[in-house]
Amino acid sequence: MKFWKFPKKKYQQKELSVLTILFAAAFLALIVYLVVFLAFESESFINNPYNKRIDALSEKTIRGSIYANDGTVLAYSTNDEVTNEEHRIYPYANLYAHVVGFPVNGKMGVESVTNFELLHSHSNVGERLKHAFTGEKNIGDGIVTTLDPTVQDAAYQALGNYRGAIVVLEVSTGRILGMVSKPDFDPNYISETFSILAEDNESATLLNRATQGRYAPGSTFKLLTTLEYIHENPKDYEDYRYTCTGKFRSDGKEIHCFHNKAHGDEDLVDSFTNSCNTSFASLGLTLDTKELTQICNKALFNQKVPFDLPTEKSYFTLASDASDAEIMETVIGQGKTLATPLQMTLITAAVDRSGKAPRPYVIDRVVNDEGRFVKSLATEGTISVMSAEDASLLKAYMRDVVTDGTGRALNTDAYTAYGKTGTAEYNAAGDSHAWFIGFANQPGKEDIAIAVIMEGAGSGSSFAAPAAKTVFDSYYLK
Amino acid sequence: MTGVFIQTAKYLMIALIITYTVQSFLVFFRHHAENVKRILFKEQMVLIYLFLSLGFLSMTAYTDDRQILVLFGFTLGVITLIQLVYRLIYVHGSVLLCNHMCILFGTGMLVLTRLDQAQAARQLVIGAVSIGITAFFPYLMFKKQDTFRKWKLVYLIVSAGLLLLVLLAGKTSYGAKISVSIGGISIQPVELVKLLYIFFLAAVYYEKQTLRIAIFAGGCTVAFLLILAAARDLGAALIFFVIYVGMTYAVYRKWVLLPAAAGIVVVAMIGAGKLIGHVSNRIIAWKNPLSAIDDQGYQISQSLFGIGTGSWMGSGLFMGRPKSIPVVSKDFIFSAISEELGAIVAICVILISLSTLLLFFRMAKSMQDPFYRWVSLGMGICYGFQVFLTIGGCIKLIPSTGVTFPLVSYGGSSLLVTFTMFALLESFYITTKKKDSR
Numbered sequence: 001m002k003f004w005k006f007p008k009k010k011y012q013q014k015e016l017s018v019l020t021i022l023f024a025a026a027f028l029a030l031i032v033y034l035v036v037f038l039a040f041e042s043e044s045f046i047n048n049p050y051n052k053r054i055d056a057l058s059e060k061t062i063r064g065s066i067y068a069n070d071g072t073v074l075a076y077s078t079n080d081e082v083t084n085e086e087h088r089i090y091p092y093a094n095l096y097a098h099v100v101g102f103p104v105n106g107k108m109g110v111e112s113v114t115n116f117e118l119l120h121s122h123s124n125v126g127e128r129l130k131h132a133f134t135g136e137k138n139i140g141d142g143i144v145t146t147l148d149p150t151v152q153d154a155a156y157q158a159l160g161n162y163r164g165a166i167v168v169l170e171v172s173t174g175r176i177l178g179m180v181s182k183p184d185f186d187p188n189y190i191s192e193t194f195s196i197l198a199e200d201n202e203s204a205t206l207l208n209r210a211t212q213g214r215y216a217p218g219s220t221f222k223l224l225t226t227l228e229y230i231h232e233n234p235k236d237y238e239d240y241r242y243t244c245t246g247k248f249r250s251d252g253k254e255i256h257c258f259h260n261k262a263h264g265d266e267d268l269v270d271s272f273t274n275s276c277n278t279s280f281a282s283l284g285l286t287l288d289t290k291e292l293t294q295i296c297n298k299a300l301f302n303q304k305v306p307f308d309l310p311t312e313k314s315y316f317t318l319a320s321d322a323s324d325a326e327i328m329e330t331v332i333g334q335g336k337t338l339a340t341p342l343q344m345t346l347i348t349a350a351v352d353r354s355g356k357a358p359r360p361y362v363i364d365r366v367v368n369d370e371g372r373f374v375k376s377l378a379t380e381g382t383i384s385v386m387s388a389e390d391a392s393l394l395k396a397y398m399r400d401v402v403t404d405g406t407g408r409a410l411n412t413d414a415y416t417a418y419g420k421t422g423t424a425e426y427n428a429a430g431d432s433h434a435w436f437i438g439f440a441n442q443p444g445k446e447d448i449a450i451a452v453i454m455e456g457a458g459s460g461s462s463f464a465a466p467a468a469k470t471v472f473d474s475y476y477l478k
Numbered sequence: 479m480t481g482v483f484i485q486t487a488k489y490l491m492i493a494l495i496i497t498y499t500v501q502s503f504l505v506f507f508r509h510h511a512e513n514v515k516r517i518l519f520k521e522q523m524v525l526i527y528l529f530l531s532l533g534f535l536s537m538t539a540y541t542d543d544r545q546i547l548v549l550f551g552f553t554l555g556v557i558t559l560i561q562l563v564y565r566l567i568y569v570h571g572s573v574l575l576c577n578h579m580c581i582l583f584g585t586g587m588l589v590l591t592r593l594d595q596a597q598a599a600r601q602l603v604i605g606a607v608s609i610g611i612t613a614f615f616p617y618l619m620f621k622k623q624d625t626f627r628k629w630k631l632v633y634l635i636v637s638a639g640l641l642l643l644v645l646l647a648g649k650t651s652y653g654a655k656i657s658v659s660i661g662g663i664s665i666q667p668v669e670l671v672k673l674l675y676i677f678f679l680a681a682v683y684y685e686k687q688t689l690r691i692a693i694f695a696g697g698c699t700v701a702f703l704l705i706l707a708a709a710r711d712l713g714a715a716l717i718f719f720v721i722y723v724g725m726t727y728a729v730y731r732k733w734v735l736l737p738a739a740a741g742i743v744v745v746a747m748i749g750a751g752k753l754i755g756h757v758s759n760r761i762i763a764w765k766n767p768l769s770a771i772d773d774q775g776y777q778i779s780q781s782l783f784g785i786g787t788g789s790w791m792g793s794g795l796f797m798g799r800p801k802s803i804p805v806v807s808k809d810f811i812f813s814a815i816s817e818e819l820g821a822i823v824a825i826c827v828i829l830i831s832l833s834t835l836l837l838f839f840r841m842a843k844s845m846q847d848p849f850y851r852w853v854s855l856g857m858g859i860c861y862g863f864q865v866f867l868t869i870g871g872c873i874k875l876i877p878s879t880g881v882t883f884p885l886v887s888y889g890g891s892s893l894l895v896t897f898t899m900f901a902l903l904e905s906f907y908i909t910t911k912k913k914d915s916r
Binding site: 013014015016018019020022023024026027029030031033034035037038042043045046048050051052053054056057132133134135 | 481482485486724727728731733736768771779782783784785786787789790793797798799802816821824825828829831832835836839842843855859862863865866869870873874875
C-alpha cells in the first residue's frame with residue numbers, strides 16, 4: 001500500500017498550482033468565447049425575428065435607407081418631429097416591392113435580411129455621442145443593393161400585366177440587376193393590406209416568384225437533355241437525325257409539338273432551335289436516367305441556391321425504372337420537374353461563363369448616413385454547373401435559337417443574344433407559361449443573363465422572348 | 479438632462495469597474511508594500527461605492543421610482559456592514575476578498591433591483607442576516623477548531639438526510655427537484671450539503687489517507703450523486719463530483735485522477751443526454767438554440783440575444799429586455815449584467831470572480847493545517863466551478879446546468895452558504911496567521 005501512502009511533505013503546492021491553472025484556463029475560455037461571440041457571431045445571431053430587442057433599437061435609431069446601385073433611394077424613413085413617429089417611404093411604390101420588401105408584419109426582402117444593419121448607426125462619432133446625451137435618434141446605416149433602376153424598370157414594364165417573374169444578373173459578378181415578381185403590391189401601405197395579401201393563396205402576391213416561385217421549366221429544360229445526349233453520344237451526336245410529324249407516341253403517351261407543327265427532317269441543332277418536342281421525346285427514351293439526374297443535380301436542382309434572400313429548392317426526379325411516358329414528359333421539361341427563375345438564370349449564366357455560375361447576390365454593401373463605406377456584404381465565388389466544353393457547345397446552340405429558331409425576336413445587330421424559349425403546359429386544356437432564358441453581350445459592356453416566366457401567357461417565343469428583348473435593349477441601348 | 483446623466487453614468491461605471499478589476503490583479507502580480515496595498519484597497523472601496531451609486535441613481539432617474547432609493551440605501555448599508563465586520567472582527571484577513579464580496583454582492587443587488595424589487599428586498603435581508611451570523615465565526619473557529627475535524631459522521635448523516643428530504647419532499651422546477659418548502663419559505667438544502675460534504679471529505683482525509691479511505695469517500699460520493707441524479711439535479715451532481723476529484727487529487731497527488739474524471743464527465747453527459755429527457759433538451763438547446771427557439775432553445779436564445787444586442791457597452795439599465803430570459807434573476811443573471819451594463823462590465827465580473835478564486839487557492843496554500851487547507855480548497859473548487867457553470871451556460875460555451883452565480887444571483891440558501899464559505903475561509907486564514915505568529 002505504499003503507492004497510496006500520503007506523501008510526508010508538508011504542503012501540496014504543486015497540486016494546488018495545477019488546480020489553479022486549470023480553473024484560470026476555464027475562466028479565460030469563458031472570456032475568449034464571449035469576445036469571439038460578440039466580435040464575430042453576434043450580429044448574424046441576433047438578427048432574428050424572435051429577437052424583439054432589435055425592434056427596440058428603432059427607439060434610438062431612424063431606420064437607414066436602401067439604395068439602388070446608382071444611389072437611387074428605394075426606401076427611406078422620415079421622423080415626425082412632433083409625434084416622434086417614423087414613416088417608411090418607398091418612392092417607387094410597387095416597382096421594387098418583393099426584392100426590397102418591408103420591415104413590418106414578419107418582414108420580407110432586403111428590409112428583413114438587413115434589419116440589424118439598417119437599425120445600427122455608423123454615423124459621425126461626435127454626432128452619435130451628442131445624440132447619446134440629447135436623446136435624439138441616430139440615422140441608421142444604408143444598404144446599397146446591386147439593383148439597376150433602368151433594368152428593373154424595363155423588366156417591370158416587360159412583364160406587363162402577367163403574373164410571373166424576371167431575374168436579370170450580371171454574369172461576371174453575380175450581381176442581381178433586376179428582380180421583378182408579379183402580382184405585386186405597394187409596400188407604402190403594407191400595414192393596411194398585409195392581412196388581406198397574406199390570406200390570398202390564389203394569387204400569392206407576397207411570394208417572390210423570382211426566387212421562390214417553382215414552375216415546370218418546359219423547353220428550357222432541353223439544355224440539360226441535350227447535354228446528356230451529347231455526353232452519351234460524344235462522337236456521333238452531330239449525325240442525329242429525326243423526322244418530325246408533329247406527334248410522337250410511345251407507351252400509350254402522345255407528345256405533340258407546339259400547335260402540332262411538323263418540323264420535318266432535323267438534326268440535333270434543328271431540334272433544339274425549333275424546340276421540337278417529338279424529337280426530344282424520341283431521343284430522351286435512349287438516355288440513362290441516372291446520368292441525367294446527375295447533370296440536373298449539378299445544375300442546382302434539388303439544392304439550395306445560395307442567395308441573400310430566401311429561395312426555394314428546384315426539384316427534379318427521374319427513377320431508373322421510370323415509365324416511357326414519364327421519361328418523355330421529363331426530358332421536355334414537363335412532368336414533375338420544377339425550377340425557380342433564379343436557378344434557371346444561373347444555368348444560363350454558367351453557359352456564358354465556361355460552366356461556372358457566379359454566386360448571385362443583391363445586397364452589396366453597408367454605408368453610413370453620409371454614404372461612407374462601412375462593410376461589404378457582397379458574396380464572391382462561383383458554382384460549377386457544367387464543364388467548359390459543355391458550356392461552349394450549348395452557347396452555340398443557344399445562339400442558333402436566336403438566329404434561326406424560336407428566339408428570333410432577339411436577333412439584333414446592337415448586341416449578340418443567346419437563348420432558349422420554353423412553353424410549359426400547366427393544365428389539361430393546354431394553357432401554358434411562357435419561358436425565356438438567355439444572355440447577351442456587347443463589347444465594352446458586361447454580359448447579362450436573364451430568366452423570364454410569364455404565367456399563362458402562351459408560347460415562349462411570342463411572349464417571353466420579346467420581354468427579354470425589352471430588358472436587353474434597356475441595358476445595351478441606353 | 480436625465481439622458482445626459484444616465485449616459486455619463488453608464489460610461490463612468492465601465493471605467494470604474496475596469497479600474498477596480500485592474501487593481502485586483504495588480505495585488506497578485508507585484509509585491510507591494512503593506513501601506514501601498516492598504517491605499518489600493520481603500521481606493522477599491524471608493525470605486526465600489528461610486529459604481530453602485532451611479533447605477534442606482536441612474537435607475538432612479540430613469541424610472542422616477544423612490545423605492546429604488548430605499549433599496550440603494552440598504553444595499554450600501556449591507557456593504558458597509560460587510561466592511562465593518564471584516565475590518566473589525568476578521569482583523570488581518572484578506573481585504574481584497576472582502577472587497578470582492580462587496581462588489582459582487584452589490585452588482586447582484588443592482589441588477590436584482592432592476593429585475594424584481596421584491597426579490598432584491600429579500601436578498602438584502604438574507605444578506606444582512608448572513609453577515610450577522612458570520613460575525614461569530616472567528617470566535618467559534620478559535621474555540622472549537624479541534625471539534626470540527628472530528629464530526630465526519632455527523633456531516634455524512636446530515637448531508638444524506640437533507641438530500642433524501644429533497645428527493646422525497648422536493649418541488650420540481652424546470653425538470654429538477656431542488657427546493658423544499660418549510661413554513662412557507664422555500665429553501666434549497668443542496669446548497670448547505672455542498673459545504674457539509676466538503677467538511678466531510680476534509681475530515682475523512684485528515685484522519686488518514688489510505689486507498690481504503692479514498693474508496694470509502696468515493697462510495698459516499700457515488701451515493702450522493704445517485705440521489706441527486708434521481709432528483710434530476712445534475713448541475714449539483716456535477717459540482718459534487720468535481721469537488722471530490724479536486725480534493726482527492728490534492729490529497730493523494732495522483733494526476734491520473736484528472737483525465738479519468740474528465741472522461742467520466744463526458745461519458746456521463748452523453749449517457750444522461752440519452753436517458754434523461756430534460757438533459758437531452760438542454761443539449762439540443764446548446765447545440766443549436768435557434769433550431770428549437772420556440773421550445774428548448776428559447777432560454778439560451780434570449781440570453782444570447784440579450785448579450786449580443788447589449789454588445790460591449792450595454793443598452794443601459796432598464797433599456798434592454800433581460801426579463802424576456804426565463805429565470806433571469808437566478809441562472810441567467812450574468813446575461814442580464816451583460817445586456818444592460820455591457821459585455822465589458824460582464825468580462826470584469828468574470829475577472830473579479832477569477833481573482834476571488836485565485837484568492838481561495840492562494841489562502842488555502844498558505845494554511846499549514848491540512849484540514850483547513852482542504853476545506854478551503856474544496857470551497858474554492860465549489861465556488862469556481864459554480865461560476866464557470868453558470869456563465870458558461872449563459873454564453874452557450876456549455877449546456878445550461880441551472881446553477882446560480884454565487885453572491886450575484888437571487889437565492890437565499892445560496893447566498894447564506896456562499897457568505898458562510900467566504901467567512902470560513904477568512905477565519906481559517908486568520909486562525910492560521912495567529913498560530914504562526916505565536
